[in-house]
Amino acid sequence: MTQRRIAELAGVSQAAVSLVLSGRTDTTTRLSDATRQRVLDVLHETNYEADPAARSLAGKSNNIVGVFTYESAFPAEASDFYAPLLTGVESAAEELGADLLMFTSSRTHDGPRRLLREGSRLRLADGCVLLGRHMDAGELARLVELEYPFVAVGRRDGDARVPYVGADYASAVGELVDLAVARGHTKLTYAALPFDAESTRDRLAGFVAATRKHGVSSRVVTRSSGEAEKLARDVDVHGSTVVFVEDPVEADRLVAHIESEGRAVPRDLSVVALGEHARRDEAARDVTRLVAPRTALGAEAVRLLARIMSGEVDESIETRVLLPCSIVEGSTLADRR
Amino acid sequence: MTQRRIAELAGVSQAAVSLVLSGRTDTTTRLSDATRQRVLDVLHETNYEADPAARSLAGKSNNIVGVFTYESAFPAEASDFYAPLLTGVESAAEELGADLLMFTSSRTHDGPRRLLREGSRLRLADGCVLLGRHMDAGELARLVELEYPFVAVGRRDGDARVPYVGADYASAVGELVDLAVARGHTKLTYAALPFDAESTRDRLAGFVAATRKHGVSSRVVTRSSGEAEKLARDVDVHGSTVVFVEDPVEADRLVAHIESEGRAVPRDLSVVALGEHARRDEAARDVTRLVAPRTALGAEAVRLLARIMSGEVDESIETRVLLPCSIVEGSTLADRR
DNA sequence: CTGAAAGCGCTTACAG
DNA sequence: CTGAAAGCGCTTACAG
Numbered sequence: 001m002t003q004r005r006i007a008e009l010a011g012v013s014q015a016a017v018s019l020v021l022s023g024r025t026d027t028t029t030r031l032s033d034a035t036r037q038r039v040l041d042v043l044h045e046t047n048y049e050a051d052p053a054a055r056s057l058a059g060k061s062n063n064i065v066g067v068f069t070y071e072s073a074f075p076a077e078a079s080d081f082y083a084p085l086l087t088g089v090e091s092a093a094e095e096l097g098a099d100l101l102m103f104t105s106s107r108t109h110d111g112p113r114r115l116l117r118e119g120s121r122l123r124l125a126d127g128c129v130l131l132g133r134h135m136d137a138g139e140l141a142r143l144v145e146l147e148y149p150f151v152a153v154g155r156r157d158g159d160a161r162v163p164y165v166g167a168d169y170a171s172a173v174g175e176l177v178d179l180a181v182a183r184g185h186t187k188l189t190y191a192a193l194p195f196d197a198e199s200t201r202d203r204l205a206g207f208v209a210a211t212r213k214h215g216v217s218s219r220v221v222t223r224s225s226g227e228a229e230k231l232a233r234d235v236d237v238h239g240s241t242v243v244f245v246e247d248p249v250e251a252d253r254l255v256a257h258i259e260s261e262g263r264a265v266p267r268d269l270s271v272v273a274l275g276e277h278a279r280r281d282e283a284a285r286d287v288t289r290l291v292a293p294r295t296a297l298g299a300e301a302v303r304l305l306a307r308i309m310s311g312e313v314d315e316s317i318e319t320r321v322l323l324p325c326s327i328v329e330g331s332t333l334a335d336r337r
Numbered sequence: 338m339t340q341r342r343i344a345e346l347a348g349v350s351q352a353a354v355s356l357v358l359s360g361r362t363d364t365t366t367r368l369s370d371a372t373r374q375r376v377l378d379v380l381h382e383t384n385y386e387a388d389p390a391a392r393s394l395a396g397k398s399n400n401i402v403g404v405f406t407y408e409s410a411f412p413a414e415a416s417d418f419y420a421p422l423l424t425g426v427e428s429a430a431e432e433l434g435a436d437l438l439m440f441t442s443s444r445t446h447d448g449p450r451r452l453l454r455e456g457s458r459l460r461l462a463d464g465c466v467l468l469g470r471h472m473d474a475g476e477l478a479r480l481v482e483l484e485y486p487f488v489a490v491g492r493r494d495g496d497a498r499v500p501y502v503g504a505d506y507a508s509a510v511g512e513l514v515d516l517a518v519a520r521g522h523t524k525l526t527y528a529a530l531p532f533d534a535e536s537t538r539d540r541l542a543g544f545v546a547a548t549r550k551h552g553v554s555s556r557v558v559t560r561s562s563g564e565a566e567k568l569a570r571d572v573d574v575h576g577s578t579v580v581f582v583e584d585p586v587e588a589d590r591l592v593a594h595i596e597s598e599g600r601a602v603p604r605d606l607s608v609v610a611l612g613e614h615a616r617r618d619e620a621a622r623d624v625t626r627l628v629a630p631r632t633a634l635g636a637e638a639v640r641l642l643a644r645i646m647s648g649e650v651d652e653s654i655e656t657r658v659l660l661p662c663s664i665v666e667g668s669t670l671a672d673r674r
Numbered sequence: 675c676t677g678a679a680a681g682c683g684c685t686t687a688c689a690g
Numbered sequence: 691c692t693g694a695a696a697g698c699g700c701t702t703a704c705a706g
Contacts, residue, residue, distance in 0.1 A: 002699060013677050018701060032675065052461045053393035054699035057682045062461075063442065074427045083420070090411045093441045099458065100439040104430045105400065121436065124389045124399075124461070339683060350693050355685060369691065391683035394698045 001048050010035075010042045017043075021050065056124065061309070063098045065089075065302055066125030068115055070132025073104075080278035085131055085153060088298025096306050101125045115139045122148060127309045129153060129301045133197045151305040153297050155198045155322065163308060163319035165301040167292040169199055169274070170206030172325035173244070176272050176290060177210035179327070180242050184336035185270065188218045189240040191231050193247055203246055203274050228253040232261075235269065241336060242270035248277045248289060255285050255332065266334035276328075288330035293323045338385050347372075347379045354380075358387065393461065398646070400435045402426075402639055403462030405452055407469025410441075417615035422468055422490060425635025433643055438462045452476045459485060464646045466490060466638045470534045488642040490634050492535045492659065500645060500656035502638040504629040506536055506611070507543030509662035510581070513609050513627060514547035516664075517579050521673030522607065526577040527557040528568050530584055540583055540611050565590040569598075572606060578673060579607035585614045585626060592622050592669065603671035613665075625667035630660045 003017040010017070012035060019031060020039040031039075042048075052062045067089060073082040093100050101124060115122070115130070122128060127149035130140075137158050143150055144161045155166030180188060190207050193200055204220065211218040219238045223231050225247050231254055235243050245251035251273035255265045265271055265285065273289035300321060307317060340354040347354070349372060356368060357376040368376075379385075389399040404426060410419040430437050438461060452459075452467070459465060464486035467477075474495050480487055481498045492503030517525060527544050530537055541557065548555040556575045560568050562584050568591055572580050582588035588610035592602045602608055602622065610626035637658060644654060 004699080014700085015677065015679090015702080018699095019676095022701075024702095035676085049458065051394075051699055052458055053390045054682090055701080056390035057388075057394055057684085057699080058701045059682065060701070062458075064438075064461075072431070074424045079424070087411045087416070090439070090441055094409070097442045099442045101401075102427070102437040102439065104427055105434045105436045121386060121389055121399075124401075341683080351684085352686080352693065352695090355683095356692095359685075361686095372692085388683050391698090392685080394683080394700085395685045396698065397685070 001046050003048075003050070006039070006042050006046065006048055009046070010039045012039060061126040062124075063096070064101050064125045065093050065096075065098045065305060066122060066128035067100055067102045068122075068128050068130050068132075069103075070115075070130070070135055073131075081133075082131060083278060084294035085298040088295035088300070089129055089131075089302050090298075091295075092299035092302035096302065098302075098306075103128075115143065127151075127305045129298075129305055131298075133195070133199065149305060149309045151301045151308065151319075153301045155202055157198065163304060165297055165304055165321045165323065166202075167199070167294075167297060167325050168322040169202040169290070169292070169325060170209070172290040172327060173203045173206030173274055174210040175327055176244065176274075176288070177207060177214065179288075179329075180270070180272065180333060181210075181214045181216055183333060185242045185334075186216045187238060187240040188216060188242050188244065189235045189238050190218065190220045190244045191234075191246060191250070192220060192222045194222050194224055200246065207244060223250070225250045226253070228257040232257055232269075240269075242266075242272060242333065244272045244274060246274045248273040248275040248287070251287050251289070252277075252284055255287065266332045270334045271332045285332060286328070286330040288333040289328050290325045291328055292325050296323055338383050340385075340387070343376065343379050343383060343385055346383070347376045349376060398463040399461075400433070401438050401462045402430050402433075402435045402642060403459060403465035404437055404439045405459075405465050405467050405469075406440075407452075407467070407472055410468075418470075419468060420615060421631035422635040425632035425637070426466055426468075426639050427635075428632075429636035429639035429643075433639065435639075435643075440465075452480070464488075464642045466635075466642055468635075470532070470536065486642060486646045488638045488645065488656075490638045492539055494535065500641060502634055502641055502658045502660065503539075504536070504631075504634060504662050505659040506539040506627070506629070506662060507546070509627040509664060510540045510543030510611055511547040512664055513581065513611075513625070514544060514551065516625075516666075517607070517609065517670060518547075518551045518553055520670060522579045522671075523553045524575060524577040525553060525555045525579055525581065526572045526575055527555065527581045528571075528583060528587070529557060529559045531559050531561055537583065544581060560587070562587045563590070565594040569594055569606075577606075579603075579609060579670065581609045581611060583611045585610040585612045585624070588624050588626070589614075589621055592624065603669045607671045608669045622669060623665070623667040625670040626665050627662045628665055629662050633660055 004014045006017045007014040016031060016035065017039055020036050056062055069082060071078055090100060103121065130150055130152045135152060135156065140156065140162050141159055152162055152164040154164060156162045156164045188211060190204065192204055221234045228250060243254065245254060251271055255271050258265055258269055263269065271287060273287045276289055276291045300323060304321060341351045343354045344351040353368060353372065354376055357373050393399055406419060408415055410416065427437060440458065467487055467489045472489060472493065477493065477499050478496055489499055489501040491501060493499045493501045525548060527541065529541055558571045565587060580591065582591060588608055592608050595602055595606055600606065608624060610624045613626055613628045637660060641656065641658060
C-alpha cells in the first residue's frame with residue numbers, strides 16, 4: 001500500500017495524501033476539509049503507514065533509537081553490566097513510542113568495535129545511545145563533528161561537546177569515605193582496577209578528594225581481579241583498617257579470603273565495594289557498597305537523546321547529566337570508635 | 338558521502354560505483370579492472386557505506402532482523418521469559434552480521450500489541466522473529482499472505498504455513514510421566530495454567546498421551562498461580578502421589594506449602610515442574626522438572642529466518658522445528674517401588 | 675485551494 | 691566496456 005494507491009482510492013493526488021499525513025495546516029498548503037476527510041477515511045480503512053525507508057530518504061526521522069555497545073552485550077559476564085542499562089533504554093524507548101535498533105553486526109571482528117565503521121547504518125536510527133566501558137574519544141569527537149545525535153552512558157569529561165548521562169561515582173565514593181572516617185577509620189587502602197575508564201578515574205578522584213579533605217592516611221594500589229590474596233597482603237603492609245575495592249566481585253572474594261584465614265570481616269578488616277554486581281548471591285555477605293542507578297542511566301540517556309534530536313538543545317538544556325548513586329550501609333564497615 | 342561523490346573522486350559515473358559495490362561480474366556489465374580498482378581505492382579511503390534507507394527503497398535488504406514481542410519484554414516478570422530468548426536472538430544475529438530492530442514502539446497501548454498496526458515499520462527489517470506466549474493466529478495468517486518473512490518462537494500448529502522454532506514440551510512431559518510411572522506412581526494430577534497458549538496445550542497433550550499409554554489414573558485441574566493451597570487439596574481428594582505443575586513458580590510454592598503443613602516432599606507427595614523459572618533461588622528445592630532450551634530457541638529462530646530470507650526455502654527445508662527439552666531429575670519425585 | 679515536479683541515494687535494465 | 695535514465699516511496703517548495 002503506497003500513497004499513490006491511497007490517492008487513487010480517495011481521488012486526489014499523491015502529494016495531497018502526504019500533506020494530510022503530515023498534519024500541516026499552514027496557510028500555504030490548505031486542503032478542503034472534505035478532501036482531507038476523504039483521505040483520512042481511506043487512510044484509516046487501509047491501515048496505511050508510510051514506508052520508513054522512503055521517509056528516511058526524504059529527510060524525515062522514523063523514531064528509531066540506535067543502541068551501540070562497544071563490547072558484546074550478551075555473554076554472561078557482559079550481561080551483568082548491560083542488562084540493567086538495556087532495561088532502562090528499552091522502557092524509555094517504549095515511553096517515547098520509539099523502536100530500538102541494536103547494532104549487533106560486526107561484533108565478532110577482532111579488536112574493539114568501531115562505531116564509525118558502521119558508517120551510514122547509524123543513519124537508519126535518528127540518534128544513538130552509546131554503551132560501554134571503553135569508548136574511543138576520537139570516535140566520539142568525529143560523531144560530534146558529523147552532528148550525529150548521540151548520548152553516551154557514563155561520564156565522558158574529555159570532550160566538552162560529548163553529551164552523557166553518567167553515575168556520580170565521585171560523590172558516592174566520597175560519602176563512603178566520610179562514613180568510614182566517621183566510624184573512626186584513619187588508614188584507608190584503595191584497590192583500583194587496571195583500567196583507564198572514566199568510571200575508574202571518577203571513583204578514584206572521589207576517594208582522593210575525600211581522604212585529602214579528612215587528612216587521613218591513604219594508599220592506592222592497582223590490582224587485577226582475582227588477586228584477593230595479594231590485596232590482603234597490601235592492606236596488612238599499610239596497616240589499613242578498611243579497603244575500598246573498586247570491583248565488587250573482588251570485594252566478595254576478599255571477604256571470603258580473609259575469613260578463610262580465620263580472620264573476621266569487619267572485625268579485623270573492613271571492606272567497602274564501589275559497585276554492585278548483578279548476580280549477587282543472596283547468601284553472600286551484605287558488603288557496604290555503592291549502587292549505581294543503572295536502569296535509570298539507560299532511561300535517562302534515551303530521554304536526553306530525544307531532547308537533543310528534537311532540537312530542544314540550547315544553552316538552557318543540560319547535556320551532561322550525573323545521576324546520584326545510592327549507598328548500602330551493609331555489614332562490612334566496622335565502627336571503631 | 339554518497340556514491341555520486343565517490344564517482345566524482347574516481348572519475349566515473351555513479352552507476353559504475355554502484356556496480357563495483359554490487360560485486361557483480363556479469364558479462365552484461367563488465368568494468369575494466371583499472372576502473373574497478375580506482376573505485377575500490379576511493380571506497381576504501383572514504384570508508385563508504387551505502388545509505389541503508391536508499392538501498393531499502395531500491396529493493397535491497399539491509400541485514401536487519403526485526404524482533405517483535407507480543408508482551409512488554411523488560412518488566413521483571415517478563416524478562417524471566419524473554420531474556421534467555423533475546424540472548425539467543427542476539428548471538429545468532431551477531432553470527433550473521435545482522436543488526437536487530439526491536440519493535441518496542443506502541444507497547445504501552447491497551448490491549449494486546451498488534452503486529453500489523455506497526456504497518457510498514459516492519460519493512461525496515463528484512464524479516465522478523467516473533468516472541469510471545471499469545472500470538473494472534475489471524476495476524477500470523479496475514480503475515481503469511483503478505484509474504485513477509487518471519488519465524489515464530491514457540492510451537493504454532495494452527496496454520497501449517499507458519500514457520501516456527503519451538504520446544505518439544507509434549508515429549509519432555511511424556512518422559513517425566515514415564516519416569517514417574519517407572520518409580521511406581523499410578524495416580525497423577527496435572528495442574529494446568531488457565532491459558533490457551535500452545536505451550537500449555539502442548540504440555541497437556543504430552544501428559545494425556547503418556548498417562549493413557551501407561552493406563553494410569555490421572556486428573557487434570559486448571560489453577561491460576563498463587564493457589565497452591567487449593568491445589569494441595571485437589572491432589573488429596575484424588576489421592577494422587579504426584580502432581581505435575583505447569584507453572585514452575587507455583588511448583589515451588591506448592592512444595593513450600595506442603596512442608597509448611599508438616600508433610601514432606603517427596604515422601605508424602607511428589608512434585609514435578611513443567612518448566613524452570615529464571616530466578617531460581619539457589620536455596621530452593623531442586624524440583625524434578627523439564628528445562629526448555631530457551632537460548633537455543635532464540636538463536637535457532639534467527640538462523641531459520643535467515644534461511645527463509647535467503648530464499649533457500651524449498652520443500653527440502655524444514656520450517657517447523659522442535660528442539661528437545663532437557664530433564665532435571667531433581668529431588669522431588671519419590672521412588673515408590 | 676490542488677496538482678505537477680524535483681529530489682533524497684540507491685539499483686538495475688538499457689542505450690550507446 | 692561505460693554512461694544516462696527510470697524507478698523505489700516519500701516530502702516539500704512551487705506553479706497553477
